[in-house]
Amino acid sequence: MxxxxxxxxxxxxxxxxxxxxxxxxxxxxxxxxxxxxxxxxxxxxxxxxxxxxxxxxxxIPLGKDISSTLVQKGNVKLLLIFGLIIGFAVTVLEPAVLAIIEQLPNNFPFSKNVVLYVTAISVGVFILLSFLTILFKIPIRHTLSVVYGLIIILLILADEQIHSIAVDVGTLTTGSLTVPFFMALGSGIAAVTAKDSEAQSSFGVVALSSLGPIIAILILGVISRWL
The missing domain is CATH 1.20.58 (Methane Monooxygenase Hydroxylase; Chain G, domain 1)
Incomplete structure (x- = not known):
């Protein structure tokens, strides 16, 4: 202290x-x-x-213990569901995310609640994806290559005014509350399954969780452009 x-x-x-x-x-x-x-x-x-x-x-100790215990007991499905739910819940409560969504322009094509919940769902989905990456020992560079490729395609297709908003929202999902807890969850899984160091796997969780909202907001941008 x-x-x-x-x-x-x-x-x-x-x-x-x-x-x-x-x-x-x-x-x-x-x-x-x-x-x-x-x-x-x-x-x-x-x-x-x-x-x-x-x-x-x-x-941090709680996150490590929960994830490592679930893996050791073979409750992988429960771990994935937990990752999905906790990713959603923590993002909905993240002050930085709430702050930037409140600043969305009035002419934004979607309501603030839609943006908030889409962002939170995307974080949960990508937390789940990061857990699968660790569990199946998929090199993080492969996952990131696919995700960044998808982002580039969406940047081309989405309405241009959405680009900066998507990046800002994605950055702010990795806030003071989410980063340590997500890293702790990744460390707990990596301690049981991964050959790489715990730190490497943990940072992979954080990286993917920040990219999910970028993709989600860009998809909203594509929808708004083609409707």
Whole structure:
């Protein structure tokens, strides 16, 4: 916990110093707003430190234990269903995803709820796909080659205004909550089945989970273009 507090304090310090310099020199923001900024900086340090502590103490070990136990007991179908559901559920609750979807333009061809649930489903599907990649020992480069090839095709076919939205949504699905848990699940499977190191397999899970939403949003772009 102390280490997290130290690291976050060092991370926030440059931003705090820069804004303070600007406030007292060329861009004063007002005493009330500056005071709120000071309080917010303290809350960020404390809150994220507690969050990271909880991630390391409970969430990561839990993810590893669940996935490795299911594989050891031969409950592969249950593991895949679990990956699908957890990928969906965690994405629906991911603050970064909710934030960017709220910023979608009013003329976007699909509702915000449709985009949110399509994104969440795609993450769940690609978590399942990443589990299969580990279980069947398929080299990650082969899977990524196919997925990136599909993305290139969809970029050609989809409405151009969708491109940047798809990439941004895909990037933000790998947030502070999803990344450690997905990596932990991959590590648990890899510890039982994979020849490669746990870390390599874990990063494969994260990579695929971020590509799923890109494909899903681009498919929406293709649909909107041809309807």
């Amino acid at each position: 102390k280490q997290h507090l130290k690291e976050l304090s060092l991370g926030v310090a440059p931003v705090f110093i820069l804004i303070s310099i600007l406030h007292f020199t060329i861009t004063p923001v007002g005493a009330e707003l500056y005071f709120k900024f000071i309080l917010s900086s303290i809350f960020v340090i404390l809150g994220v430190s507690i969050f990271l502590y909880g991630i390391n103490v409970a969430l």
